[in-house]
Amino acid sequence: MNEHLSNDVVLVTGAGRGIGRATAELLAKRGASVGVVDVNEADVASTVQAIEAAGGKALGLAADVSDRAALLAVAERLAAAFGPLTGIVNNAMWIRYGPVDDIEEDVLDRMLAVGVKAAFWGVQALLAHGSKNGAAVVNICSPVADLGMANTASYTAVKGAISSLTRQLAVELGPRGVRVNAVTPGAVPTPGARAIVNEEGYALRRRQTPLGRLGEEAEIAAGIAFLLSPDASFVTGEVLHVDGGISVKSM
Template sequence: MGTDKRVAIVTGAGRGIGEAIARRLAADGLHVVAVDIDPETAARTRDAVVADGGSGEALALDVSDRAAVLAAIDALAERLGRIDAVVNNAMWIRYGALEEMDEGTVDRMLAVGLKAVVWTTQASLPHLRRASGCIVNVSSPAAVRATAGAAIYSAVKGAVSSLTWQMSNELGSQGVRVNAVVPGAVPTEGARALVDDAGYELRRAHTPLGRLGRPEDLAGAVSFLVSEDAAFVNGHLLAVDGGLLVS
């Protein structure tokens, strides 16, 4: 069908931070592709985007499947005529003692949290080059700050941070900007399945601004990094954490 609107792909967009990012980018005037492994949540985000007056569509996709990602993004680019931004938000998380982590858990966290960033980049890069587009990854304070039970999660997010810097250098010369956001404690539905009220109270107490984050806080930061206002921002990890990293 083609579109004159800039096109943004947001992974893990079915709920929480990903949903907020999708809705904000649509409100900014982009056509948003809400990607999620769960077709129902992806469709709900699309419906919310449309209800807000924005332009969007849903795509059910397992971002850890390289062949599926390559095929899906090529099909999107052919139909929409362009891809301007990719937001790598999808993550699969399990906390636990390092000695108890089994191979399946480690592999799935690496597949969704790290390898998927590589696959979406490989698939979208030819189209991003033509659009002088951008990539925004989602890291975590856990990449540089010890968190109980989060050894594998920390390793994955540390790799995402390192990959962001490397990508910004390699792809910047091709006209593609790469940055990341670093969320603080944001009690989304998915996160609350892993962290209880006491855990969030501890995180709030260690946040200098004295409150927990909201998905909309992250959405605003991504909106900036995707916008023309950030045209000279490349290789930056933008902490949106209320000061948690410096506390």
């Protein structure tokens, strides 16, 4: 096992499946103690089981990340189990696509709650239960924050907010020794994404990506792990595109 993060305690939201799970497993493989947060208890248990079976350390923490008190509480539990947090990955998201004129209030409220409010609560949880020797935040952004895409108005609004928030918090929290960065994944066929993007949609994304293929969960996890690691100790306020080049290609 690579011990590069052996002194780290990291909370990962949306860690039951997809990129969140891949990130939790990679961080644990590199020696970190990982808090596995997801609203689905069965998915939490599955991720924790996989990490422990591989010799890693994890704590399952089922919670709705849009609930401020719940997220602060699970951070407190993680700190009590493994020590002060050194990082948080604000990965959880709830997504629905559709034309702007069809957006329902309850759908928009839920997307903003999980996608934006939860990022605020995650940062607050890290500050309340984090290491006094510095810590790191990694948010998850999207190419749509810069490019736009049909039928993604609410998702674009969420990820645009995260992009701006990342840069602002880097300035605000830098004097406190907290680094704040984001990773922008390209098209990755995670279980959640497959529920809203069909094969035709993925074929289009493949054609639009300069590398000519879709991304893999592990590739995004590697970018997140880098930003949490000592190798990124002088990196803050950055949005790292792990997207196969889609964000720089003219459509």
